[in-house]
Amino acid sequence: MKLPIYKSVLWGLPAVVILSLILYGCPSQQNLASNEEAAQKVYVAPGEYDEFYGFMSGGYSGQMSVYGIPSGRHIYTIPVFSQLATNGYGYNEETKAMLETSYGFVPWGDAHHPELSQTNGVPDGRYIFINENNTPRVAKIDLKSFQTTEILEIPNSGGNHASPFVTQNTEYISAATRFSVPMGEDGDKDVAIDSYEENFKGTLSFIKMQDDGSMKLDFQILVPGFDYDLSHAGKGPSHGWSFFTSYNSEEANTLLEVNASKNDKDFIAAVNWKKAAEYAAQGKGKIMPGEYVRNYIDKEDHIAKTERNSEVRVLDPRELEGMIYYLPTPKSPHGVDVSPDGELIIAGGKLSTVIPVHSFEKMTQAIENEEYEGEIDGIPVLKYDSILAGEVENPGLGPLHTEFDGQGNAYTTAFISSEVVKWSLDTFEVLDRIETYYSPGHLMIPGGDSQKPWGKYLVALNKITKDRYLPTGPELFHSAQLIDISGDKMKLLLDFPTEGEPHYAQGIAADIVMKDQVKFYKLEENNNPYAVKSEEETKVVRDGNEVHVYMTTIRTHFAPDNIEGIKVGDKVYFHLTNLEQDWDVPHGFTVKGANTSELLLMPGETRTMVWEPKRVGVTPFYCTDFCSALHQEMQGYIRVSPADSDVEIAYGTG
Amino acid sequence: MKKQSRIWMGAAAIILLGVYLFPIWSISLNAPQYPEGIGLNIWVDTIEGKSPHDLQNINGLNHYIGMKEIQPDSIQELTIMPYLFAGLIITGIVISVFGNRKWVLVWLGAFVLLAITGLVDFYLWEYDYGHNLNPNAAIKIPGMSYQPPLIGTKQLLNMRTTSMPHIGFYFALLSMGLAAWTWWNNGNEKSKVTGTKLNHKLKSVA
Numbered sequence: 001m002k003l004p005i006y007k008s009v010l011w012g013l014p015a016v017v018i019l020s021l022i023l024y025g026c027p028s029q030q031n032l033a034s035n036e037e038a039a040q041k042v043y044v045a046p047g048e049y050d051e052f053y054g055f056m057s058g059g060y061s062g063q064m065s066v067y068g069i070p071s072g073r074h075i076y077t078i079p080v081f082s083q084l085a086t087n088g089y090g091y092n093e094e095t096k097a098m099l100e101t102s103y104g105f106v107p108w109g110d111a112h113h114p115e116l117s118q119t120n121g122v123p124d125g126r127y128i129f130i131n132e133n134n135t136p137r138v139a140k141i142d143l144k145s146f147q148t149t150e151i152l153e154i155p156n157s158g159g160n161h162a163s164p165f166v167t168q169n170t171e172y173i174s175a176a177t178r179f180s181v182p183m184g185e186d187g188d189k190d191v192a193i194d195s196y197e198e199n200f201k202g203t204l205s206f207i208k209m210q211d212d213g214s215m216k217l218d219f220q221i222l223v224p225g226f227d228y229d230l231s232h233a234g235k236g237p238s239h240g241w242s243f244f245t246s247y248n249s250e251e252a253n254t255l256l257e258v259n260a261s262k263n264d265k266d267f268i269a270a271v272n273w274k275k276a277a278e279y280a281a282q283g284k285g286k287i288m289p290g291e292y293v294r295n296y297i298d299k300e301d302h303i304a305k306t307e308r309n310s311e312v313r314v315l316d317p318r319e320l321e322g323m324i325y326y327l328p329t330p331k332s333p334h335g336v337d338v339s340p341d342g343e344l345i346i347a348g349g350k351l352s353t354v355i356p357v358h359s360f361e362k363m364t365q366a367i368e369n370e371e372y373e374g375e376i377d378g379i380p381v382l383k384y385d386s387i388l389a390g391e392v393e394n395p396g397l398g399p400l401h402t403e404f405d406g407q408g409n410a411y412t413t414a415f416i417s418s419e420v421v422k423w424s425l426d427t428f429e430v431l432d433r434i435e436t437y438y439s440p441g442h443l444m445i446p447g448g449d450s451q452k453p454w455g456k457y458l459v460a461l462n463k464i465t466k467d468r469y470l471p472t473g474p475e476l477f478h479s480a481q482l483i484d485i486s487g488d489k490m491k492l493l494l495d496f497p498t499e500g501e502p503h504y505a506q507g508i509a510a511d512i513v514m515k516d517q518v519k520f521y522k523l524e525e526n527n528n529p530y531a532v533k534s535e536e537e538t539k540v541v542r543d544g545n546e547v548h549v550y551m552t553t554i555r556t557h558f559a560p561d562n563i564e565g566i567k568v569g570d571k572v573y574f575h576l577t578n579l580e581q582d583w584d585v586p587h588g589f590t591v592k593g594a595n596t597s598e599l600l601l602m603p604g605e606t607r608t609m610v611w612e613p614k615r616v617g618v619t620p621f622y623c624t625d626f627c628s629a630l631h632q633e634m635q636g637y638i639r640v641s642p643a644d645s646d647v648e649i650a651y652g653t654g
Numbered sequence: 655m656k657k658q659s660r661i662w663m664g665a666a667a668i669i670l671l672g673v674y675l676f677p678i679w680s681i682s683l684n685a686p687q688y689p690e691g692i693g694l695n696i697w698v699d700t701i702e703g704k705s706p707h708d709l710q711n712i713n714g715l716n717h718y719i720g721m722k723e724i725q726p727d728s729i730q731e732l733t734i735m736p737y738l739f740a741g742l743i744i745t746g747i748v749i750s751v752f753g754n755r756k757w758v759l760v761w762l763g764a765f766v767l768l769a770i771t772g773l774v775d776f777y778l779w780e781y782d783y784g785h786n787l788n789p790n791a792a793i794k795i796p797g798m799s800y801q802p803p804l805i806g807t808k809q810l811l812n813m814r815t816t817s818m819p820h821i822g823f824y825f826a827l828l829s830m831g832l833a834a835w836t837w838w839n840n841g842n843e844k845s846k847v848t849g850t851k852l853n854h855k856l857k858s859v860a
Contacts, residue, residue: 554714555714556792580714581706581707581710581711582707582711582714629718629792629793630718630792633792
C-alpha cells in the first residue's frame with residue numbers, strides 16, 4: 001500500500017524542479033542588460049563628468065547626499081539638519097544657529113524629500129529644498145555653493161512629512177503635518193489622547209518664496225485630524241492647485257496599522273492655493289499662536305542668525321469656501337503624483353489592488369457641478385466616479401510612488417512585490433515591469449516630477465538591502481538601482497549603496513547646476529566681524545576671561561602659531577580666516593582636548609571655535625586638512641597657565 | 655616723404671597704443687594640480703595673474719623654493735615703460751607730420767634698442783628670481799635653479815613653465831615693421847625714380 005504513494009511523490013519531483021526554475025530562475029534574468037552593455041552605459045571615464053546630479057535625502061542622517069548619475073558615485077554630502085563633524089557644520093559659531101528651533105538646539109533631523117526649485121515647471125538649479133519630519137522644518141540649499149542657507153520651522157505641525165513640494169514657479173513650498181495634534185484653538189492642548197476625534201487637527205502650511213530668495217510662512221489651512229502623507233503641486237492646467245494624500249480618515253489614535261486601515265477610501269486633499277493665498281492677502285482667517293524660528297545665513301557676514309516668531313495666519317475651510325476639496329481615493333494612499341501635462345493625479349494606494357488615476361479636468365467640472373457625496377468640516381467630498389480618469393489594473397502589490405518619462409509613460413514602485421511597473425498614461429495598461437532589490441519606496445527620474453522629465457534613467461530607492469553588497473554586520477547602507485528607461489523594456493544597469501535612508505531623490509542635468517558654481521570665497525567680500533585679511537592684522541585680545549584669537553591660515557602656517565598668556569578657566573574664541581584664494585585649498589584647525597569638532601575653512605572663509613582650556617601646560621594645535629607638501633609642519637602651541645598666573649598675552653610667528 | 659608713407663609712419667606710431675591694451679608677455683605654468691593652468695601676464699605697467707588670484711598663488715607656491723615675491727609695485731621698469739612707449743608714439747606722430755626719412759630710421763633704431771634692452775632686462779630679472787633664493791627655503795635641491803625661459807618651455811620641478819610673447823608684443827612688432835617698411839619704401843621710391851631715368855636714357859640710346 002505504501003509503495004504507490006512513494007512513487008507518485010517521486011513523479012511529482014521533476015515538476016516541482018521545473019516549476020521553481022520557471023518561477024524563480026527566469027524572472028530575475030529577464031530585464032538585466034548584458035554586462036558589457038550595462039557597464040558601457042554607466043561608465044564615466046576618469047576625468048569625465050556624470051550627465052546628471054542626483055540629490056538623495058539622507059533620511060535619518062539628517063543630511064542630503066549628492067550622487068553622479070549614471071555612475072552612482074557619491075560625490076558630496078550636504079549637511080542640513082544634523083551636525084557634521086567633517087566640516088564643523090552646526091558645531092562652529094558661524095553655523096550653530098542653523099540648528100536652532102523653538103525647542104532649543106536640535107543637532108539631528110530626519111530628512112525625507114528633496115525638491116528642486118522650478119521655473120515654468122522645470123527644475124532650474126537655483127535651490128533644492130528638503131523637509132525635516134521630526135522637529136518640523138524645511139531647509140533651503142543654495143546650489144551655487146551646495147550650502148544650507150535657510151531653515152524654517154513649521155509651527156502647529158505634528159511631523160512635517162508631506163513636504164517640501166514646490167509650485168511650478170516656486171511661488172510656494174508646501175508642508176503638511178503627518179501627525180494631527182490638538183491645536184488648542186480654545187487654549188487647551190493638554191487633552192486626553194482618546195479625545196482625538198474631538199480635539200485633533202492637521203495643518204497644511206504654505207511657505208512663500210520671497211523676491212529676495214528668503215522663505216516666509218504665509219498661511220496654514222486647518223484640516224480634519226487625518227494623517228497627511230505626501231504631496232505634489234499641480235502644473236500647466238492644474239497650476240494653482242496642490243494635492244495632499246491623507247490616511248487615517250478613521251481618526252484612530254492607537255494601533256493605526258489596523259485601526260487606520262478600515263475605510264475603503266481615504267482622501268486626496270486638492271487645495272486651491274491661489275484662492276487660499278488671496279484669502280491670506282486679504283487678511284482673512286485668524287492669527288493663531290505658534291512658536292517657530294527661521295534660521296538663515298546672513299548674506300552680509302555669512303553668519304547664521306535666528307529669527308523668532310510666535311504667530312501664524314490660519315485659514316479655516318469651515319469659514320472660507322473654495323480652498324479645499326477631498327478626492328476619495330482607495331486604501332490609505334501614500335504618494336500623489338501629477339503627470340507632466342498637469343492633467344492626471346495619480347495616487348499610490350498602498351493597500352489597494354489598483355492605481356487610481358484622477359482627472360484634473362473632471363475634478364474642476366465636478367466642483368462646478370457640485371457633485372459632492374458629503375462634507376467633512378467644511379470640506380466638500382467629491383464623488384469618486386465623477387473625478388476618476390481610470391484605474392491601472394495589476395500594478396503590483398503595495399504601489400507607492402510614480403514618476404514620469406515625458407514620453408507618455410508612468411513608472412510606479414510596488415513595495416510588497418518589489419518591482420517598478422511601467423504603464424501608459426494613455427491606456428492605463430501595464431507595459432513592462434522590473435524587479436528591484438528589495439522593496440522600493442520612492443523612485444526618481446531626473447526631472448521626473450516636473451513638466452519636462454529627462455526620461456533616460458530611473459533610480460529605484462530600496463528600503464531593504466540584505467545581500468546586495470559585501471556584508472557589514474547587521475547595519476547596512478540602503479540600496480539603489482539604476483534602470484535604463486530609454487527603450488521599450490526597462491533594463492537594470494547598476495546597483496549602488498546609498499547613505500542613511502534616501503526616501504525621495506531629485507535629478508537634474510549637470511550643466512544647469514555646474515555653470516554657476518562658487519569655487520572659493522573672495523577675501524575682500526568676507527564681512528565676518530572677526531575676519532583678519534592679512535597676517536599683519538592677526539592678534540590675541542583678552543577681555544576679562546574671554547580671549548579672542550584672530551588667526552590666519554595660508555600654506556603652510558598659522559599666524560600666530562605661538563600663543564602665551566591663556567589661563568585655565570578662560571573661554572578662548574579661535575577666529576580662523578583662510579587667506580588662500582585658490583580652488584580647493586581648505587585648511588583645518590583643531591586644538592588638543594577641544595570639546596567640539598574641528599573647523600574646516602574654505603578659502604576666504606572665517607570660522608570660529610570655542611575652547612575652554614582645562615589643564616595647565618602647553619597644548620598643541622594643527623591643521624586637520626592635508627593642505628600642502630608641508631601640511632605636517634602646519635602646527636602651533638598654546639601655553640596654558642594656572643588661573644591665578646600673571647603670564648601676559650603674547651603671540652607671534654617667531 | 656610721400657603722403658602715403660607719412661600715413662604709414664603715423665600708423666606705426668598709433669598701433670603702439672596696443673601695448674596699453676594687451677599684455678606684452680605671458681608666463682604660463684602647468685602642474686598636475688593645475689589642470690586648468692595658472693599664469694602671469696606682463697603688461698606695460700604691471701604684472702597680473704591670468705586669473706584674479708594667480709599672482710598671489712604663484713607667490714605662495716614660489717615661497718617653498720625660496721623665490722622672492724613678485725611685487726609689481728616694486729619693479730621700476732614697469733613705472734618707466736609706459737612713458738617710453740608714450741615717447742615713441744608722440745615722436746612717431748611728429749616724424750610722420752614732418753616726413754623726414756632719416757628720422758624714421760633714428761626712431762626705429764631707438765625702438766629696436768629699447769626692445770633689446772627690455773628683453774635683456776627681463777632675462778636679468780628672471781635670472782635674479784631663479785637664482786637668488788632664500789637659503790631658508792623649505793625645498794632645496796642642490797644645483798637646481800628656477801629661472802623661467804626667456805621664450806619657450808622648461809620643466810621646473812612639478813611646473814611646466816612656458817614663456818611667450820603676448821598680443822601687445824605683436825603690436826610692437828607690427829609697429830616696428832611698419833616703420834621699417836616706411837623707411838625702406840621711401841628709399842626704394844628714389845631708386846625707382848633713378849631706374850626710370852636710366853630706362854629713359856637707355857631708350858634714347860636705342
